[in-house]
Amino acid sequence: MFDLSGHRVWVAGHRGMVGAAVVRRLASEPVEVLTADRDAVDLVRQNQVEDWIAAHRPSVVVVAAARVGGIAANDARPVDFLYDNLMIEANILAAAAKIGVAKLIFLGSSCIYPREAAQPIREDALLTGPLEPTNQWYAIAKIAGIKLAEAYRRQHGHDFISAMPTNLYGPGDNYDLESSHVIPALLRKAITARDAGAAEMVVWGTGRPRREFMHVDDLADAIVFLLKHYSASAHINVGTGCDLPIADLAAMVARTVGFTGRLCFDTSRPDGTPRKLMDSSRLAELGWRPRIGLQEGLADAWRAYVTAT
Secondary structure: OOOOOOOEEEEEOOOOHHHHHHHHHHOOOOOEEEOOOOOOOOOOOHHHHHHHHHHHOOOEEEEOOOOOOOHHHHHHOHHHHHHHHHHHHHHHHHHHHHHOOOEEEEEOOHHHOOOOOOOOEOHHHOOOOOOOHHHHHHHHHHHHHHHHHHHHHHHHOOOEEEEEEOEEEOOOOOOOOOOOOHHHHHHHHHHHHHHHOOOEEEEEOOOOOEEOEEEHHHHHHHHHHHHHHOOOOOOEEEOOOOOEEHHHHHHHHHHHHOOOOEEEEEOOOOOOOOEEOEOOHHHHHHOOOOOOOHHHHHHHHHHHHHHHO
């Protein structure tokens, strides 16, 4: 077991949904949390990252910083999603290794797996087939980050680990309809349609793809658990073990916010991967399981959105 007590933990990307959740979770641990705003350090700039980490000397690093977005954003800005994420992860891992941090966790994404991977997706499915074209740029960057963490462990003996979260949602999410993921987009659409008294709500795609969703506070708890209890080169999946069709999700979101109109599916929009359910049995065997159900989590995300707006 890795004892977090007394450590200085840098949460890179603390203003994002995941980073903010990790900061909330660490509040109950005997640690000092370090954060850095963008005006203090540009994570894409190697010299700035090295200077900041050398000055503040964290002993544990959580790499939650990334450029993220939904299908439309990935398709429209491939350079941003590939280049920025490559630079962010390479700069942080190199600087952390240079000062000899005691532990680092890199966060990937379930989109790293092949489009046609057998379901539920095991960790060893990585690099066994073609990626989903609509998010390949982000996936390639995240795969590189996983392998870089593994390489630092193999070549230099650093205790760097990687976790692969499933699709996330919750407080602090991005609600821009062109760049967000599916749950925040559906929440915003349902609230707008309800308030306008609309007869229908448009949902992208056919509604048939199946997805797994996890509340971001569950992920934050899993991250702290893995920092304490996991040390190996292989990345580890972090999911709920349950999935559902997007059509069912849209209906659940509509019920949550009180929209009673019909759902209209825009089949001109891409579906993405047909199904994406991860096998998180390795994490379960270590003793961790999620606690927040989807219905409860959607209600929490709705309240957070209303509060923020």
